[in-house]
Structure formats: structure tokens, C-alpha cells
Amino acid sequence: HHRFSILYAASGGRLCVSVRDYYCYKFQMRPGIFNPILFGKRLFQQFAVDTYIKIENSRLDYIWGHQDKIRADLYQGLVDSLHAGEGRADSVEKRTVLATSFIGGPRDMRRRYMDAMALVRRYGKPDIFLTMTCNPNWDEIRQELYPGQTPQDRPDLVVRVFRAKLEELKNKLLKKDILGKVRAYVYVVEFQKRGLPHAHFLLIMEGRYKLTCPEQYDRLISAELPNKKKYPELYKLVVKHMMHGPCGALNPECPCTKGRPSCKNHYPRPFNAATLQGP
Template sequence: MRRRYLDAIALVQKYGKPNLFITMTCNPDWVEIQEELKQGQVPQDRLDLTARIFRAKLHDLKDQLFKKGILGKVAAHVHVVEFQKMGLPHAHILKIMHKDFKITNADVFDKFVCAEIPDFNEDPVLHEKVVKHMMHGPYGDLNKLNACMRNGVCKSRYPRSFIENTMQGKDSYPIYRRRNTGIQVKVRRHYLDNRWVVPYNSYILTRYDCHINVEICSGLKAIKYLYKYAYKGHDRVAVSISHGNGEYLLDEIKQYRDARWVSVLEAMWRIWNSI
């Protein structure tokens, strides 16, 4: 992973800083998965099917981004696929745009990224997908026991503040437009507004019907963090082995092993990719 990280950073030296950071997460409710399940089955029973459908969706997304250039011509890119221990697979994609398509100022951020709930009357399909996939939380005062909380604060800094226009933040991260439009939606027993929306691209979200976060990489400060985040490596697990015969010999080398966790989904992904 360290070598791949250094190779990715070398792309920055040649082509410039990345412009877009996209995270795509598998959706077990995809029609392609649900139609193939037998009576009584759930997606967790067909992880082979889930892996294949996610792979097909990811390949289509890469075709849209890199070959058809739906967000502009791409000069270079990197992507990694992660398999969480108890979660669904997701992909991280970092795009470096061609010099003629660079995203250089906050005036054009809204053409690529939105962080608001669309009006149901204007676009009911997009409204449904934003509510289903792109609402973060509720956390904070609405749910203090959520795993996202750190010292009483959401680690992802939600809810954000209302703002009329997108602007470049002082910490090199953009502050997306979140107007107080009065639109609220009920998510997990609470009513949420634009302050809870995860940034997305309307076309990509509508096409792939899953949690797919799109962010602008607007400052140099974020580059090192984003590449290290993408290449942080696979999950690790500490395994403890004990005996039930009453004997207890403390041998830390034998008792604990730093092992790699390979989930069923990741195993199926590698099997299908090797065929």
C-alpha cells in the first residue's frame, strides 16, 4: 500500500492536484440483486451476487467518468476498493482533470456538487434517492449514542451550517451551498434539513441509486490526507487463542497474531476477478 500511495502521489507531481474525490458504496437493494434472490433469501445470503453486481456498477461508473468524461476530461486517476469487516464494499476514486477542465474556483463548484434536498415537486426521483442514500445522521443532540459521535460531537461535523453560496473554506475544504429552504424530510424518526445532506452529484446519484459521495478537492492541504485515506490498507484483526484445561501461560507471541481480515465479500470479489 505504501508503494501504491507513493505512485499515486507521483501523479500529482506530473498532472497536478486531484479535483474530485468520489466514494461509491454497494446498495443491497439494487434491482439487479433483488430480482435474483430466491424466496426467503436476503442479500447477505448471496454475497457472490452482491460482489458481482457491485463490480459491474463500478466498471460502468469508471466508463462514465474516464471514457465518456461526464464530469470533464480526465488526465489521471486512482481508485481502490475496500471491504469492511461487517459492512458493504465501497470504492474510493480520485480524479485529476485535464488542464482545460480544472476546477479552479468556488464559482463552478455547484456545477459538480450539490448539498441540498431537491424539491419533490420538481424532481421526485432525485428527491427520493437523496433522502434514502445521502442524509447523514441524525447525530449530535438528536442521537448522542450513535457510533459516529466522538466526545459528544459528530466526527463528520454534522449538522453543517446554512449558507447561501458555495465558498472556499479556510481549511482548504469547500463549504457547499446549504440554503434554508424550509424543506425537511423524516429520516430515522427525526426531521432533517439541508444541514444533514452529504454532498452528491445529481446525475451520478440518479444513475447508480446508492450512497455515492462526490467532493471537490479544492486545496493543497487535503491532498496528502485524501491519498493516505484511499491507501490506508486493509482491515486488521487481533486473534486471541486460549485453552480450557486450567493452564494459563502468558506468551504474547503465541497468544496474539496480527492477521488480515478477509470477509466473504472480498473472497468472492477475488475469486470472480481471477476467472
């Protein structure tokens, strides 16, 4: 009865909850309550994927059964068939049109593209391309793992922490103006092959904050190692997260070299002053 009350309240007082609401409830971490789903490791990963498929199928079923509400009659008939190159009368069928609200559908993608192009047309080309990548070693993730778990065992925790940090980044960029006044922006969240999310931002800055010369770029971007004595913490982070290796002959057990004669990513051997010396 207690769990039903929580789910009823979370659904906004509706007796029937959506598939998404139900699984959001099931995936929650609750102090003192053992949730076997969160201990499934790779089975949990598969369960999360299956859950997404259920949610998507539920939305597709709704769209299929409510074509009249999205004015699908405007997108079907002989004219559409002729535009599609169909000349046979027996091949003209009723089309199912995906609503703009269906994420990833053709109308949704076209709407997003047109919105982005409208921003560029109105405010000019973007000034900054910014990427934020999820780090599975973030303290906020490590501290919430159950004993014996690794970050890849908890896709729910990883995406929640990433979402929280993404919102904080948006707050710093758009309200606290850490890079200057932003006039318009677009961003997209993607998932890498190993499952970690990352976000790409395009920022269009206001006139006085636009980057117009190398000196302005140098204030925001650095392609050099920070001064180890002046910025020890920043130096440690850059060396740890933004450098590849050592690999190859210096570290044959490195994953990119193990079982291979050289780095699979074709990184060159580290610079060594001794190679410049003559015989």
C-alpha cells in the same frame, strides 16, 4: 465429465487449475442446477472467508518456494540485518520476500503509493474525490436472490453486481467524460465492516475542466435537498439514502436509538419550528 469440461475450458486448457479458478467455478450460479453452497447463509459467508484464506496461503506457498524467481537474494544478508538494527550474528537468518504481485504485501503497497505520488508530481494534485458505495437494495441484486434470501446471504452476488457497476462508472468517468476530461486517476476498493464494498476515486482533470471557483463546484456537488417538485425522483433517493433518522424521541424503535436515551451517532434532534416559539 460435463463439469470437468467447463472447468478445463475456464482454466484456459490447463489440466491443473488454481485454487481461485476452482472456487470461482464452484461459486457460479447456473440455471436449473442446484448449488448448495449458495444456500448456506451465514455458513456461506464463513466459507467465502475460508476460501480467501486458502487462496492467499496458496500464493504465499508459491512465493516461499520460488524466492529465486523474485530476486530475493538482493534483499537478504548482513547489510539488511544491520539496517534492521540487528547486531547479533546468530539472529541473521534467510528472509522470505513477498513479490510485488502479492496483494497487500509491503512491496505492493509501496509500489501503489509511489505510483500515486508520481501521478501527482506529473499531473498536479487531484481535483475530485469520488466515492461509490454498494447498495444491497439494488434491483440487480434483489432480482437474482433465491426465495427467502437477503443480500447478506449472498456475498458472491453482491460483489459481482458491485464490480459490474464499478466498471460502468469507470466507463462513464473516463470515456464518456460525465465530469469532464480526466487526465489521470487512482482508485481503491475497500470493504465496510458489514461486508459491503465501496470504491474511492481521485481524479486529476485536464486544464480546462479543473475546478477553480465555487460556481464550478456547485455544478457537480450539492449539499441541499433537491427541489421536490422539479426533481421528485432525485429528492426521493436523497431522502432515502443520504439522511439519518428520524430517531430519538420521534422514533424510539430506530436501531440507533433502541434501548438508549438518544441517538448513538449523536445526531441532533430534527429542527422543529415550535422550539423557536416563546412560552
